[in-house]
Amino acid sequence: MSGIDLPALAAEPADGGLRQVAGPVGGAWPTALLALTEDLLDTDGAGRLAIVATPLPGEPWRVDAMLRRVRDRGYTALAVPDADRLDTGTRRLADRLHLAVLTVARPVELAETCWRLALARDAIVLDLVRRLTAAFRYSAQDLGDLLGHLAAVTGSGVALLDAAGVIDEHGGELAGWLTDRPDLVQHDRWTSIVHTPEVSVATVQVDSPSRPGLRLAFFAPGIGDSQLDALAVAAEIAMPAVAARILIDEVATVTDASVTSDLLRDFLDLGEGHDQEVERRMTERGWRTTGYHLGYRVIGRTRLDTFALLRAVGTALSGLGVESHAAVQGRGITAWLRFVPAPSPRDLERHVHQLRAVHDSLRRSFNVAGGVGSLQADRAGLAATLGEAADAARIAAERSGNNWFVRVDGLGLEQLLLARTENDTFLPAARSLLAPLRGADAAGSRGEADVLLVTLTSYLDHESGIAATAQALGVHRNTVTGRVQRIQEILGVDMHDPGVRLALHLACRAVLR
């Protein structure tokens, strides 16, 4: 027989301020009966909860007599105002009589709630449905907002979960219960209603093609059968709205991503030029070009869902506490951090470190490589740092040793240069260009040839300074002069031509690597 008990009443918003003060704990009653005074109560209590609207008398012996009469008529509990003032004798008597004594601030309200719980189950459902429709009347910003509204109007907990656990929850903590009792949710059923003394959970599958296996749960601790049935109805009614919301959110995300992607491409395509239309669109999106920017690019090392990646990057960056923007670009995500004013070198290092942490966390879900540009100012700088980040990401895609992460700065630039020299056309060309230095000396061993190559490299590194090169190599400056002359003779090039110098420099670096 289903009935009403204290936890079920406590779970209702209008319980009349009910609290147990004496007698046995944990009883359940088929219904409750309200009377103005105790002598007006039905003479056949039949195990019911007696609610008396008149406060208890002040004399303890009168209270004793009243408890006895209520019990003798067959009631198992008495709710009455001012019962919290019972003296020790009356409390003892309540135990002896096995009569639960409860204090109630608003007896009529309690009686009405008892009536709804015990007899008018449909009234509970209808009331809940009415409150749900009120929730739908307010527009929700996103899925989490909608779940929060549902929790607020039903007064119970609302959660979205899948087989792996709770994804989002409002108005309570289901995750804690689920860790101890995974059987609270039957994932194979369309509707699952599980009632335990501690917590009751009603879940229903969310009919969403893009997010299979999702369930909407309504839960509350210590509620009765009728309340749980009502919650199950609530879950079924709210489910289509949740499914629709998931779809709306996805469409919005895709649309937004494509808009930002277009805008980013337009901006980067502009180069040095200005376009008022692009400026306006960027302002609308909150992309400001003033200040200092730090570019960040994430690309997939294999094919992946760029929208999922965009969501992950956006979420991760929003946790950094710095203004950040992200957009889909090609097969990856281009993002940047904006600072006003310029961060101190120390802060900058910290932010780069944070980006690295973001990258590490992304790596857990996606096979990606990441690159970070250098700090650049204003409009041109934004384009520049994004370009650097893109280059760095491209390099990172080949660098497993760095956990697929490269940062462009003083040292990173060299890496960038070298990355340019590693393609199939440059390296053989460099080798053939420098080959004469190795093969020209007839008597020369390999060591001699490398001496010329090393000298050339050092000479170029030191901006053609004879003294600096001599000091670096630990030889006399005349030796260096002699070698440079020989190199010029062997290669037959003009070392004063900047283009030639650059080509030689790159070739040396590539060959010596």
Place this chain on the structure above:
Amino acid sequence: MSLRVERRDVDALAHGCALLGSGGGGATTQLELLALGAPWPIEVVPADAVDPATPCLAVALAGSTMVMTERLPGPELLTAAVAAVQRWTGTTAPALCTLEIGGLNGLTGFVVAQGRTLLDADCMGRALPGIDQVSLLVDGVPGLVVATTTGDGVGLVDRPRPMDAEAMVRAALRLSGGTGAVVVGGFTAGDLVEHAVTGSTTRALTLGRAFVAAREASIGNLAAAIGGRLLAQGRIQAVLTDPVDPQVQSFHLLGPGGAVHRLITRTETLALMTDGVLISAAPTILAVLDVRTRAVLQITDLSPAHHIAVIELAAPTWWTDRPERLRRVTPAAYGVTDLEPGASG
């Protein structure tokens, strides 16, 4: 058949009176001391053994029994009141009885008889707080005169209604400092047979003798020996003063079996309730004993942690015979409702 009371019976008689006091009526100690000086033995004559036309007086000390423990009462107060009544009625009363057998007044008759015939009757059959509860007034016996000592004299009410007598006596007692003497006259020995509780001194002495004899027995046996019923015993857990009438108190007794007893008192014990059920109520006499010393206790003696026993003794049948009499002595007459037998189902 007249009862011959010896000097050595004073102790037993005092105990009997205390038991009939139902927790009130005042401690008998002072009167016992006074009574020892009386001309023993003293004959107590049944009311129907004398000429019914014999003029008679009913005497009592009245007022606060607490004050009496400090301002010791003497027979001279009564002498003045008796003289006033005789002067008013114009007759010398050769017979006398006590107004109230319960408590200290059970011995008053012996102290002030002084040659008058002491009749085996009283006007209450126990201890009661009000002059309007004097049986002669309750029955409306014609020609009554009530005299009370005032501050320095005697106040006298002729042919009073019960409530008049009560109000006048209360006022006079206040003038005389809280205690004094009350004498009722203007009636005969024949009126006593009809309109008073007869055989009350015999009852007190029998009760007292049985009590003294069984004093060392277990409480249950003691109760049986005095013809009573042990209703409750236990430790006083709490004393709760009534929110409306501060003179009404309820004592929470924790019985050996965990039963919740409530002893409700005013000037006397009014009722005993166990586990929310009314077990016994006035005019049934509820005597309170100290379980350890076997002393018969006054309500003013009761305090938390006191280990007491409550013994029920039968109510004087004079009160229970007729509803209009009973109405004067149930707890409702003390202003405490819902303690009538049958009221709580």
